[in-house]
Amino acid sequence: MFTLPTYTAPDFTESFFVKAPSVRTMPAPMDGVVPENFYATTIFPEYFKIHDSWQLMAESRMDCVVVIADDRPHAIEFRNVKKGDAVVVGRHEDGENGVYVDHFAFRKKQENGDNFSFRTSNSRETAYSRDYDRLYELLEFERENGYILWVLGPAVTFDQDSRNAMTHLIEMGYIDALFAGNALATHDLESHFFNTALGQDIYSKENKSLGHYHHIETINRARSCGSLKNLIEKYKITDGIVSSCITNNIPLVLAGSIRDDGPLPGVYADVYSAQDALRVHTRKATTIICLATQLHTIATGNMTPSYQVINGAVRPVYFYTVDISEFVVNKLKDRGSLSSKSIITNIQDFVVNLQRNLSLK
Missing domain, CATH: 3.40.50.10690 (putative lor/sdh protein like domains)
Structure with missing residues (x-):
């Protein structure tokens, strides 16, 4: 029987997250162009601190910019950015600039095993x-x-x-x-x-x-x-x-x-x-x-x-x-x-x- 793994979100009550600054934005200078030092999205769960509240971006996509609208983060393709959009800037992903990327979502901790082993990648000889x-x-x-x-x-x-x-x-x-x-x-x-x-x-x-x-x-x-x-x-x-x-x-x-x-x-x-x-x-x-x-x-x-x-x-x-x-x-x-x-x-x-x-x- 298949069951989904349980996702555990970061503990945003920790002192580091509480003290972290809210996300910074700058207005897009023109349609399809974003400010320098823009933040680009990854494939992982990404949180943005907006008005002292950490919010997960519900719909993401790699290599987009993040626009804050209605106090929510949105992944927007570069070509769809409009002049004046509030674009997130800053390239830290550890919370220092109000952005936190959960790189280890759903990953299991490494189980005990030998440091050396054969057949660790998939090939035509792999058992499926x-x-x-x-x-x-x-x-x-x-x-x-x-x-x-x-x-x-x-x-x-x-x-x-x-x-x-x-x-x-x-x-x-x-x-x-x-x-x-x-x-x-x-x-x-x-x-x-x-x-x-x-x-x-x-x-x-x-x-x-x-x-x-x-x-x-x-x-x-x-x-x-x-x-x-x-x-x-x-x-x-x-x-x-x-x-x-x-x-x-x-x-x-x-x-x-x-x-x-x-x-x-x-x-x-x-x-x-x-x-x-x-x-x-x-x-x-x-x-x-x-x-x-x-x-x-x-x-x-x-x-x-x-x-x-x-x-x-x-x-x-x-x-x-x-x-x-x-x-x-x-x-x-x-x-x-x-x-x-x-x-x-x-x-x-x-x-x-x-x-x-x-x-x-």
Whole structure:
């Protein structure tokens, strides 16, 4: 049975916190520009002393500035700062300038053990049985109590079984929102029309004659319909990820890329519009699972704090990266984002294994 860890906030009655100064602010000199010596947010719980009261920032995001409005701290992207906003300044994180960052939230104390040991990092040789079991328990809990965001690369749709498994996960209630690029949706729909992805049969792996037309023919059909919803209705599509999202009212955020064909209707061509659309869901997400997409994984991780405040209680955000490449799953940590749990495996095997085991719950 999965249970959330208990978060213990700092004791702000301690003398150091009582004597600490209130946070300092300076007005933004112009739209999209902040004062020198601005404070930038981290992924951890951050407290700001406002009118002698320490307040936790409820909704955070890495690499934002903090604006004090209505006596509350708010994480604001640089581009969204308005002239005159009260921007927090000072770069101490230990309370000296009215800002305290709880770097050790949810971390367990180091248990006794040898200083030297083998296999301390994840690799292709790592045992993941326990990680899978914990993930099953977590998703069962989150289906009833949390908000599960999935970030998908197109590889999920390149195999018949993994495409079907992901569709079943949506229908079983394990997906509250889905983030991907133009390719994921394109090849999912291509699989409906032609049973191929980039012209290759998703079961037999046979390359079909003129198969390289399939994805752009799919895009053309979708664009002629004006929207993915209209496409689903016109062609009576009842299989696949896109259809399941639309049928079950699951938000599908598709972000464009410089290399996209088309793109499909509904794909965000402007990166900042895509970022804003995704942040609607990262603000609510309690578990995030990223599959075989390095750039979208990093983008999502950079927008996701290590915690959420739910009904006044602070709880951790669980973040999984899954890929067959060790480099990809470790890249998020290199970018300074939250500590993620990585599983190194074939992505199609992962999805099928996950769905089959959750079906037994």
